[in-house]
Structure formats: structure tokens, C-alpha cells
Amino acid sequence: MKRAWSLVLALLLAASALAACSGGKNGDGGGGSSNGASGGSDGGSGKRVKLTAIMTKHPLTKPFAEMEWLQAAEERAGVEIEWEEVTADWSQKKGALLSSGDIPDLIVGPNAITDADIAMFPGLFQDLRDLIESHGPNVKAMFEAKPETRVLATQTDGSIYGLPKYQRYWPATVTRQYINQQWLNNLGLKVPTTWDELYDVLVAFKEQDANGNGDPNDEIPMDFAPVGTGGFGFFHPTVLLGSTGITLTNASGQGYFMEDGVVKNFFVDERYKRFVQFLAKCYAAGLINPEVFTQDYTKFQSVARGEGNTAKVGFTWGWEVTDRFGNTLAPQYTSMAPLKETAASNVQVSWDYTYDALNYGVNMVVMSAKAKNKEAAMRFINELYDPIVSMQVLFGSIGPNIKDNGDGSYEVLPPADPAMDPGTWKWTSTWADNGPMYIADDLVLTLGTDMQSVGAQTEPLMPAINAIDKENDVLPTMFIKYTPEDNSTMALNNTNLMNLAMAKFSQWVTAGGIEQEWDSYVKEAERTGLPQNLEIIQRYVDEYKRSK
């Protein structure tokens, strides 16, 4: 017993000693990750205003104290910010923080504070309109050049609480379609153009040892990303609905899309039924990865990297070819154009239009209504929207990440570590897509290899995307602000609908049964509240179009 106590005491002493030695502070405001000097500024130029801020950053991103552009921006704005860098569990933290009113001066991050939060906590956040007028010339410039950003920022009553971002360079869609060209060459096949041709090609992949390694059973003809229980997303086969003429918007995860100005949901659409039947046919023939519904994203990506020079996957969807297949196998794959449903079909094929979600972001930064020095905070925000600073927010500091050519043009540099890919380099060095920014359309910037190749790989899809009627076939949900009641109603109905629809989707694909169950399924979907949601969204869309 005595020994145990002495052990405990020894540990306590050791820990306290450690605590004392490293100057452990206990919460008198000095613990942040910015420069270590506590109490008063460190003899720099004049007094800098102290602000507190939270940012929801990507787990890869390095500590903010090491970001050159950020330190410089803070200095120019005359502020010194104590950052709390949050990488996980923001939603759990947020509830307590907001309800107690205990928020820092600034909260930064992609939709870190949602419109629902703003509506639920009136008086907590600062209406920025006046501050933008007085201290935010860069923000004003963005609103003028890109009126969509003003729409994104404005609440239904005209106030502005959260500022958006615009990053210009991203492609019109997230999901690209890939097929293994080398396998096609090995088997003497052409790139398929219809669903039936795809089916035949996949059968050939499966039966004829497409990767030529002597084992006819190790090919996975088709694979797609794990489908969540909350709906579809990117890299899912739903893009095949484009073949039937349906235009997805931002992946249309819960099924909502627009056609000729009418809001619809594909989960109860005949074309979706045909799509599921096609997938079921493929699955039954063993053409789809049997683990497609149980593997996680890590496994999904790992499988595609094959073994050495031997590829495993024949046909799939992804962001970019090296990201999807790794550097070794990337050369084997080409990106494809959308398929037609049948050879005889004359419906204009479409795809998933994600330009808005990729290039715009809502509520990237909000300010607390109780901030003591709002002008200083606004000055800092304004710095972020300076196009040159924004460029660094996105790609990294001038110097290590970006080269200033001296003539007003810039160039994104390759990673300092040659083994690292440009995407990781971006996310490690800076806030990247998570930060507020305005990349001006007149900025001259040479992009890195990854962005350039994404652009190149999107080429086959561009004819279909350019043919999209942006006015009537793209659902403008990003730009619509719902009332809290409507938002709440839709959320509840969508949870119900997704539970039904996603379970049925995977069941029908793997075990069949769609013929028998379709009609009762559609009736069931009505009971989840779907008609109510369609009516709500249609109302808002009509209102939005009227006010444009």
C-alpha cells in the first residue's frame, strides 16, 4: 500500500515538475500558438490589437505560426491573433460554444458557422455591412466583380454575417470517369460509348485476363466510392444518370435536381429505376467489386493502386488520375466522356455540375458581435480578400510555394519535397480551400501540375457540361437561404428519405428485386415527406429566379 502511494506521489511530483519547467500557463490567455512572448507586444511596430479566432483547418495543415503570409497579413492589419486551430469534432464543440455565447472574435472555416446557426443565435454575430463599407474595400471589390458572392453572403433580411470565397480555377465537376486504356489495348477494344458497350467491355475485362498477368480472376471491372447512408456524393455511379438527361447539381446527394425549371427528385424517377437495373445487371454478372458497399474510402483508393505495374480496376470514377490510381498506374488510364444510355438514345447527355460548390463557399468567416475592436478585425478580414493575399491563402506563401515573376504574374511552385504530390503540399502549407479568399479573374497565375492535369482530364466531359442549361437545369441551392423552420422540416424529411432510399439502392444492386418493389417503394417515399420538400424547394427556387 505504501509503495503504491509513493508511486502516486512520485508521479505527481514528476508531472508538476514538468509542468513548472515548461512554463505551463493555466489559461490566463497566453497559451496560443502565435509568438511565445506573453504580456504585451514584443517591441514591434506600435501596439497591435489582440484578437482571438478559431479556424477549422484540414488535419494536414501546419501550425499557423509557421505560415509566412498569415503573419505578414496580421502585421499589415495591425493585429495579433491568438488562433485556436480545430481539426476535428467541430460540430460537437460548436454547440456548447454558441449556446454559451462564448465565441472568439473571428470564426474562420468553410461553413463553420452555417446559416442555420446564424438564424438560431440572433445577436451573436456581427452584421458586417457597415464595416465592409468603412474598412473592407477588397470585399466590396469582390462583390462588384462577382455578384454571386454578394448573393451568397446576404441573408433573407439583407444583412451580411458570413463572407464567402471565390477560387475561380476549379473545374466544373468533381467526378471524372476513367477507364484502363491499356486493358482496352490488350483486348483490342474501343472506349465504350453506351451503357451496353460498357457492359460488354466490363465482361471482357472480367473474363479475358485484361491485365495480362496470367490470373483471369484478379480484375475488378468496375468500382465506385463507398456510398454513405446519408445520400450519394462524389465518385458515385449516379453520374450515369447524366446519360438519361438528368443534370446533377453538386452531386445531388439527396436526389434533388432541376429540369426545365421544375424541381424533381431522381429517387422516384423512372430513369433512376433503369439506372439501378443496369447496375444490378452488372453486379449479378460479377462486374462490380463485391466489396463495393462495405469497403471504406481508404480501401477503395488502395485497391485502385494495384500491385506494382499490374492494375486491378478497369472502370471507375475519381478526382484526378494520379490521385485515384497513384503515380505508377496513372499512365494506363484515360478519362472518358459521358456515356449514352442506348445507341438509339437522342437525349442530350449531361453530367454532374459542381462548378458552384467547387469555386464558391459560403460563410468562410464570421465576426462576433461582442468583439472589442471590430475595425481591427475587419481590417484583417480585408487583408485576406486582397487577391495577392488570397492567392497565398490558396496555394501558400510567396517564396516557398509561389514564385513572383516580377512582372505582375505569378507561378505556383512544385512541392519542395519531390516525393510529395502538389495537393498534399498545398494542404500542408496553408489554409487552402478552407480559407476565405477572392481569386480575381484578372490574376495571372500559372497553376501547378495537378490543377493543370485536372483541367486536361475534364476535357472529355466539357461538351456535355457546356450543353447544360444553367438557368433551368441547375438547382441553385447554394444561393438560397431557407428559413429555420423550412430547413428543419426538410432535414427531417431527408433523413427519412435517405434511410429508405439508400438501403434500397444497395439492396437492389446486390440482391435484385427492383421490379417487384418499385411501386410500393415510390409510395413509401411519399410517406417520408418528399412531396413536402419538393414543394418547399420549388417555392424558394421560383422566388430566387424572380429576384434575379
Add this chain to the structure above:
Amino acid sequence: MGWILRKRTPGDVLFDAFIAAACILVFLIVAYPLYFVVIASVSDSTMVATGKVWVWPRGFSLFGYSEIFGDTRIWRGYRNTILYTTLGTFVNLLFTLPAAYALSRQEFRARRFLMFVFVVTMFFSGGLIPTYLLIKGLGMTNTMWVFIFPFCVNVYNLIIVRTFFETSLPRELYEAAAMDGCGHFRFFWSVALPLSKAVISVIGLYYAVAHWNDFFTALVYVRDNDLQPLQIVLRDILLSNQVFQSGAGTGGQAGGYAQRYADQIKYGVIIVSTLPILLVYPFIQKYFEKGVMIGSVKG
């Protein structure tokens, strides 16, 4: 106490064989996945994910560990967690043991009522927001004390200790001591505690592990990086894999990037966070060796 030899019946032999077989089975079932975690933490993550790693590490790499230990936050996290755990467990026991003793005494009139009052709190709670407001009102947010005092009495553990005190400290024992003029305080200190090393060790371990694994307190109540415990740091590192689970949203652009990185870390993290506790357990274990505790109620 000498050996009392008795012939082993066939029933005994069968019994022993059964025990032995069961133990081996249990050992394998439990040990293999643990062994897997260890070898996975030094293997190439792509090989692990595609099931190529079974008995030996493949694609040996210490990348995961170097990343974890290279992160300075880890050391600070260790320091903080050790402090919170030792101090916190000490406070836990300080508050819990006397209370359990009091509740175990049958002559204590209020015991049923108090027990009921305590048990109710295991089910009904005001929720996170009022609790947060309270702790903020007490000035404990963003200090180390939020890890020590709030909820320092866990009713479940309290009940366990109470049960032990009830069964191993019968009333006669106390009455005998009381006749010599011993009050409850003295009895508790000189008789009850020494006899209860087993349960104190167990409850101490429960509390210590709860402190060790706690990340929620830090998540909600603490902002300073200096105060963050180990679990927050590890969870940060670990959850970067979660970001890629959905594959959608930011996963699209950022998903592929460095998910290999996150995976390497995943298994290493579990080793790093568990090792210290594993080292503590052997000390505790000897307290529930058979025969160390000798029942004291004679006759």
C-alpha cells in the same frame, strides 16, 4: 498451510483440459488482432488496407511513429495527461471511498435515499449546455481544474465500492471495533481501507483509465494548446482518416492527399496512447492475487 494432496479424478482431468483449451482459444482470439495492430503500425498502409499483412510486417516503415513522436504536441499531451490522471484519480478516490463506506453501513438511515439521489444522475442530466454554463460560471473553463473536479464522483464506481464494503465489512466487525472506542473514521482508515486493496485498485484503475482516455472534456471546455491532453492530439491525428471516409465534399479535392499518411498513423496512435496504461496494470494486478487478501471475519 501445507499441501493437501488429493487424487485427481477423471472429472478433474477433463476439467483441467477444458480450462486449458479454453484459455488457449481465448488467448489466440484476443492476441492476434492486437498483434495485428502492432505489425500494422510498422507496415505500409496500402498493404495493410488490401489485406496483404497477416503475420509479418510488410513494407516496413517507421513513418507513423516518427510522425507521431516528431509532433511536439505529443510530449506536451503526455505531460498533461499524466498530471490530470494522477491528480484526478487521487481526487476521485478521495471523494468516492468515504462516501461508499458511508453508504455501505446499514445503520446509516439516509443510505437508501441518498443512493436513489445518486443513481438518478446516471440517467437524467440537463445536457451539455447548462453544464457548460455552470462550469464557465465557476471559472473552470480553460483551466486544468476542469479535468479534476467536475463529475469527480462516478456513481457506477461508487456502487461497486459500496458493494464491496457491504460484503467484506460486515456489521459485526465494526461493532467489535466500536466496543474498543473506535469511530467510523478510525475504522475506515485502519480497517476498511487496508482490507479493500483489491477494489481500490480496480476502481482506481477505472478512474485512471477514464481520465487517460478522456478527450471530450478538453474538446468542449479547453482552448489553450498548453492544456490539451494526449487524447486530443491523437484524436486529431487519427480523425484525419475520418475526413476521407465519406469521400465526398472536401474529400474530393483533399481526399486522396495524404490519406496514406493518415493510415500509417492510425495503428501507431493506438500503441502510443495505450502503452503507459499497460505499464501500470502489472502494479495493480498483484492486488488481486488470491491469498494476498485474507478474510478477517473468523467464525
Add this chain to the structure above:
Amino acid sequence: MAQTAQTAAGGSGRRRTAWQTLKRDRQLWIMILPAIVVILLFNYVPMYGIQLAFRDYDFTKGLTGGDWRGLHYFKQFIDSYMFTDIMRNTVTISLATILLGFPAPIILALLLNQVRWKRGKKVLQTVVYMPHFISIVVLVGLLNVLLSPNTGIVGYLLRSMGYDINLLASTTAFVPVYVLSDIWQHCGWNSIIYLAALSTVDPQLYDSAKIDGAGKWQTMRHIDLPAIAPTIMILFILSMGGVLTTGFEKIFLMQNTLNLPVSEVISTYVYKIGILSNQFSYSAAIGLFNTVINFFFLFVTNQIARRVSNISLW
């Protein structure tokens, strides 16, 4: 241990006044006071927040100022489209967990207690409690790798035995996989308390049993089991308070579209409606609904235990 009216501290059986009882028990009161303060302060003071289940949340008026809605949110939950499915799934999973997960640590403790070889016993004990520390995220990742039909070792074993089932995908496999992996992870840790109880058994009892010629099986039945009977009883009562509790993280991570019909439970549902819009009142109501049922079961079990044996919570 029947108590008679005579007590050591005097008194001849006449009723005491409350004050006298207080004085007599004052040392006990002092011993329990810190715990009372802590529980009252941190558990009871914030309890006014429960009314959020009956009110709308209005930030401007504070937690207690929103409009009174009475049972509106409870009704909303009970009438909701998914109510029956969620309740059925929750009950199935938690009952299975209790039915299988409760006896397992007891059996394990009894098993370990019989091991003669000291070294082996120590090693086995240590190994067996280690899985408890694996975080849920890693555990589910482990499950995905090991149970994968093509590449996992368990999948491989099953295939070689002739079963062609995807353990991660089917609705029938979800509950067994969930419960068995739970047992795998926590059985060892949960057995510690029983082992500690077994360690307090007087060795002389074993010796006298041997002299009387008792076989090992009988020894277990007549010495070991009674020694841990009070612990079993109390822990069982407590576990009945978990009838509608499934935990959130593990189910959420194990959920996929194929097992969704059986894996959507109360906690995952609350999470999903919460992330899209701040449904504070609705989730508070569901939470309260959940705990009331749990408490009811605990209460009933406790009363039964009190009748049937001397052992109960209160």
C-alpha cells in the same frame, strides 16, 4: 445478518429522533458530504436543462425562456416515419449486448481464476484486457480489414469452411458482429471486477473443499459463484439501465447502406437530424424519452432484486 433493535451505541429499542440519528451518524455524514456536494453541484444544478425537451430553444431568452411546447417533440418522435424501425433496432442491439455481453466477463473471470500456472495467468490476464483501450475508430478499421470477405483473415477462414457470406454487408450479420466484437473488446476489462471479487475468497475455503472431496466444477459452483454473486447482481441491475443504450460512435462507423435497415438506432438518428439543422429541442426530447425508459427498467429490476434477494441498489 438480521438487525435487531439493539445497537452497540446504546438505546433500548425505543425510536430515535431524527436529530439523534444525525448525531450518531455524523461521522458518516461527514464522509459522504464531499460526494454529495459534487453530485448536487455538477449533476443537479444543471438539471434545469431538461426542460429543453419541452420548450423551443430561443437563444435570446436563454435556456428557460423559449415557448412551452409540452409533449410536442415527444409526439413528433413517436409519430415519425422511422420510429418503429429505430426502436426495434435499438432494443435488439442493446438486449443482445446485455444477454451475451453480461455473462461473458463472468465466465472469463471464473476461467482465469482456475488457471494454476501463475506466469501464464498473468500474461493471459494482461492480454485479455488490452483490447479495451483500442479506440473505436481503430477497432472498426480493424473489423473492416479482418472481416473483409476477400482479403481478411476471418473472411478467409469462413470461405475455407464453405460459408460465402460478407460479414460486413448483411443485415443478419450486423448484430452478431457488433455484439461479438463488443465482447472481444470489453470482456477482459469487465472481468477485472469479478477477478478482484474472486481474489477476496479465503483460500482456506478452497482447502476445506478439497478435503471434503469436492471436484473443481463443484468448487466453482459452491465457492466461486457465491463469492461474486453480489457483484453480479448489482452489475446486472445497472446493466438493465442500459436497455435502450447502444452507444453512438461504433454503430455510426459500422453503418453502411446494406445493413442500414437494422443499424439505424436512436443515437445515430439524433446525430443525423442534428447536423443539418440545430434541432436542440427535438434531440433533447428524444434523449429524455430514451433515458426515461432506461430508468424505468432499472427501477423495476431493482425492486425485483430487492424482493428476491437482499441485494439491490436502494
